[in-house]
Amino acid sequence: MARWQPHAPERLVVAALDLFEERGYENTTVIEIAERAGLTKSTFFRHFPDKREVLFGGDTMAGLLADGIAGAPATAAPLDAVAHALDAIGREAFTAERREFSARRRAVIAANPELREREALKGLGLTAAMAEALERRGVPDPASRVAAQLGALVMTIAYERWSDPACGDDFGKAVRQALDEVKAAG
Amino acid sequence: MARWQPHAPERLVVAALDLFEERGYENTTVIEIAERAGLTKSTFFRHFPDKREVLFGGDTMAGLLADGIAGAPATAAPLDAVAHALDAIGREAFTAERREFSARRRAVIAANPELREREALKGLGLTAAMAEALERRGVPDPASRVAAQLGALVMTIAYERWSDPACGDDFGKAVRQALDEVKAAG
DNA sequence: AGAGTGATGAGACTTGGTCCCATCACCGTA
């Protein structure tokens, strides 16, 4: 038997998302989140550097993206290498069982400027990670950033659709569709 | 003679930038900023909604961008309409006498994650404003967002170079150069 | 002279976030 109730970070995430939905992000206190999870403020900040980060746990995305780009066929064009990475991430992170949670999280973030701000920063980080990974493939500077920007747009569009319960739950499919549309529009 | 020392917001901005350079953003207190400007904490928050915003004053950019896009020749392609707007903004906001201030501000922002976060959010706002302005010109959804993303990249590159004291001080020139590079890379 | 106006000052208050120290449950070893 465990010493303490296990999965403290997960419990905090669930408690936070519940409370944010109920009364809004800014009307929810870190102490309240911790209490609902059966923990304390101290423990909350031991698991998350700040209140916003409870919805942005795990900075594994950048690494996954970089790996996915590095692992794309050598013949793939920059934007196709990005799409390859996005597809890999879809199998890893954007799975069907996380879709409902993702949709709730999305709605909460959209409703609060402080959370949108954090999301914007994360997005910049992902874009930079894509550009760097492309440069490691030999794509020169302006082209790498162009492909990263378009890749970020593809990811955003695919994520929007995948989160929407009215759409399908296959992230890879959404990526390929968004990629085609972006290519056609460029 | 004025009732109070005039230009309180400007004095706060200058005091803040000085202090951020001297001891760093997070080692500077709002009270210290206000005191250096001969004011108080109350007055600081009367002029700026929060501590970060003192470096992001005036949300006029989005409006200027939208106007510039709306005012572009009807025959201009989406990305060229964006470039037209960037050029207009350069004459308005990125003038030669603001260049040194801009470079200092840039360095301070780059050194602090909290400020980078705010900048990321502002960037998203500008990108969204560009996309909306393009849609008002009749550019359909995926194409508008593609052009806005590339326009944001052009703006970023031009701004980087214009801020660099080793480069020229003509923002419009930097825009045109960045535009050519981005077009060639796409 | 006196009332109105608008920017400022002062201070209480809440909350996010940091820090330090005590506690507690388990584990390994004797």
Next chain:
DNA sequence: TACGGTGATGGGACCAAGTCTCATCACTCT
């Protein structure tokens, strides 16, 4: 069985950001 080590937690002091309310003060207008 006893004992010290370890790692997650609890508790509380503390600081700074941000909000709010009320007082003040200098100038303007009548």
